[in-house]
């Protein structure tokens with residue numbers, strides 16, 4: 001008999017995730033700039049102004065016209081001061097210079113700036129080195145952005161630098177995709193809250209913190225629902241409630257073949273199943289469905305399965321719901337130890353990244369197997385992707401890696 005009861009390849013599951021997400025793309029909303037961090041942009045941005053918006057000095061010093069330099073040192077007459085913040089409209093005459101600070105508008109007629117450390121002032125005469133380059137220390141209007149440039153694109157994630165670019169263009173709000181509201185369920189009679197006393201056969205609920213942390217790392221604000229017992233009626237009521245109120249329901253546990261695994265049946269009866277079970281390890285019993293208004297992602301209960309399914313298909317789902325079109329960076333690294341995989345599923349192996357002496361990225365697979373071994377995940381910062389089928393990888397081979405924390 002087959003080791004796994006599914007024929008669905010990981011890439012086919014990913015294609016279904018993408019298609020379901022795009023069919024349920026969340027609406028956009030206009031937000032004040034300060035609230036746009038981490039959001040997915042839902043508009044194109046064309047620059048309404050140039051950046052810099054005027055010629056200005058890159059340093060504190062003296063602005064002058066380069067044609068006035070002759071010989072080893074030149075002496076120019078100090079004709080005024082132009083500080084940042086208030087354009088005085090100064091015009092430089094021949095043989096003149098102006099004291100200037102960083103960011104101050106360049107007086108008309110000036111084309112170069114010498115830093116104050118290289119100039120000396122005596123009375124109203126400034127001596128400066130004759131070899132100062134033409135255009136030195138001047139930031140030209142439009143050299144970074146020209147009016148009309150297409151600087152930000154719909155589907156990009158708003159990093160601090162992108163929000164800051166919008167601010168520098170004077171934009172006070174942006175159209176962004178609404179973030180999915182997310183309900184998180186952990187399930188199982190065996191679970192107790194850390195701090196309480198487990199009865200024989202019980203364990204502490206660790207997946208809730210894992211999931212809440214993973215979701216928050218994506219900028220989501222998940223709601224942790226009270227833990228669900230292995231009672232079909234209670235599972236049904238809670239999930240159907242959440243289906244009316246949230247964009248996304250994430251459960252963990254109760255999705256494989258056990259007598260107490262009720263979630264697939266609830267979905268089959270009251271919603272729609274998009275797929276159930278994927279040829280991946282860990283994470284094989286993963287379930288994707290729709291229940292009322294919500295998408296439901298049923299993650300397997302084993303902690304490392306939660307991590308692997310979230311980082312691979314869970315993130316793809318929330319990216320798609322928000323219309324993120326910018327792909328996440330694909331990372332590759334060299335193995336520091338061989339990997340010998342004999343099973344047919346795509347595998348995600350816990351691992352640690354490190355910088356090699358030659359500048360290449362190295363990745364050390366963790367020897368622990370078993371999707372219950374959370375400690376190996378805590379000792380890791382990435383997953384190695386080992387594609388379907390038997391794979392014999394040698395030390396030094398290049399593999400794809402999924403860092404836990406970058407996007």
Ligand SMILES: Nc1nc2c(c(=O)[nH]1)N[C@H]1C(S)=C(S)[C@@H](COP(=O)(O)OP(=O)(O)OC[C@H]3O[C@@H](n4cnc5c(N)ncnc54)[C@H](O)[C@@H]3O)O[C@H]1N2
Pocket residue numbers: 005186187188190191203204205206207208252253254255256257258261282283284285299300301302303305371372
């Ligand atoms: N006959 C079969 N048995 C199993 C199959 C299968 O296909 N046929 N799949 C196995 C695989 S692979 C996985 S993964 C697990 C997934 O099972 P479930 O998603 O139904 O999860 P549970 O059975 O409820 O729990 C699995 C495991 O994880 C522990 N767990 C659950 N929730 C938490 C939590 N919040 N914090 C910490 N640990 C949790 C739970 O106690 C179990 O040990 O099924 C295999 N079996």
Ligand code: MOO
Pocket residue numbers: 280281282283284285300302304305371372
């Ligand atoms: O596929 Mo399960 O997630 O390995 O233990």
